[in-house]
Amino acid sequence: MNTCPPYRIRKHHRSAFTLIELLTVIAIIGILAAIIIPTVGKVRDTARSAQCLGNLRQIGAAARLYIEDNKGMTPPLSWEFYPELWPYAYNPAQKDDVRTAISSAGTSRPGAPLTGTIFECPKVNNDKSPEVTTIRSYGVNDQLAPGAANKSTKGININLITTPSLAAFFGDVKNSSALRPAPGRYYNGRHNDKMNVVFVDGHAAAVTLTTEITDPGSWNTNPFWIGIQR
Secondary structure (H helix, E strand, O other), X not given: OOOOOOOOOOOOOOOOOOHHHHHHHHHHHHHHHHHHHHHHHHHHHHHHHHXXXXXXXXXHHHHHHHHHHOOOEOOOOOOOHHHHHHHHOOOHHHHHHHHHHHHOOOOOOOOOOOOXXXXXXXXXXXXXXXXXXXXXXXXXXXXXXXXXXXXXXXXXXXXXXXXXXXXXXXXXXXXXXXXXXOOOOOOOXXXXXXXXXXXXXXXXXEEEOXXXXXXXXXXXXXXXXXXXXX
């Protein structure tokens, strides 16, 4: 009788990863992250810019309803446009709360009525730049009709505007209620170096901040700012 134990083939168990393989995987993950993360950031910024343009279109539509209800007069070309347009987009009973929130210095207020509404740019609180962390992120073009009496409190007659498709109505600002060609806080290219604007005729677009637009001397000659062209 054969008493020798049966021959068994020894199985060699290979470790899951060698050090080289692990380092290779880590390197691949790093490369993918370097590609994907900037892309995700760009997609997010593009989405916010699109939402901002949507906000401005709705503000333009609210302004059109206001004009129809006020015999052709625009909302005031000042911070007053916020509370005056509010009832055309939201609860009219909140109008006074909006006026109170906007009328003072314009610093950030958590829970202020404009938060999360069409009157707040979606880059607010999503950008570390201090110029876009206040409740005043959209301004009205107060250069539309230079010399018009009481335009900051009564607005202007819309029929004065001869180039509505060229003249900016509302747009991105830093911390102001006025949109104008002045250095500082009166315009802002926070969407990939472009400023979102809704024009008097109601169309909205992302505008490149050329020197012709930002030149402080262009307020009474450039049709982007002045809506009265003779």
